Amino acid sequence: MTSVLAAFIGVVGALGGTLMGAWMQRRATLEQIAAQERAEQRGQLRADRSASYAEVMDASERFIASLDDIVAARRESAGPQGPTSGWGQMREESRTAMRRLRRAIWNVRVAGPEDMADLAKELYDVNMHRFKIAFDETLTFAEMDEQLRHENSEFRRMRSRFVAGAQRILGNGGGPSP
Template structure:
């Protein structure tokens, strides 16, 4: 009987070990698969965020340049014709207004896409554009003062643009996953 009991115990332990190995292996594989799926989803979200940020940052730069061009055209018209801002043809003023409003929407997209430092830099560019628009439209200033304010706002805007591009490169070049 001792050999029979030992055989039963051996068979029982063998079956238990087989079952434990099978279930344990399946459990480890399920955990590994789940971790891979989570990592893949995280990587896809990170890539989507990067693409959205890239588009938002590019839109700010594009619409900043369009706003600068539109304000330059209005100032040039005022200078060439010696007229007040309200005497500039409506189509030129409308183009300026649309360019600046579109630029403001692009700045808002950066505020949504983030991070906060990019929002701050986009706001600095926007402040320079608004100062530029005010310099062009200001009827209280003589020509020299208007040009001085215009040039100062242009310089501030270009410096803010440079800082924006540098920070955008840093934000967009961040690794997709933390280094482990």
């Protein structure tokens, strides 16, 4: 009887150990799957953020190019011949660039974090102010050029803050944004 009882206890112990091992293995597997899903989500979020930040920079650069065209046209027309006739097209190109920048800001709002969306909005605001100066026909070329010079330094400062913030968020350099 003792041998049968010992064998029974051994079988129950082995079965219990097997079940406990299977349960622990299942739990470890589920934890590993959850950790992998979290890592994939973080990777996708990082990729989405990177793309939205790059979109802001690209749209901003497109605006800069359109603004350069405006300044060149105003420089050429600063003489006795007066304003250029191609301003309508240049204004529309700048507006298109600003619309792209505004859409890019919404993508940053979605991808986050909120402070990056705020920096992108500040970049938009500086660019919008530059747009208004460039098309202000009440300003002489010299006045416009002087005001744009000031705003250009503000734009560079805002762009640097945006880039530093993006680097901080993406984890590829840059300290905390000022």
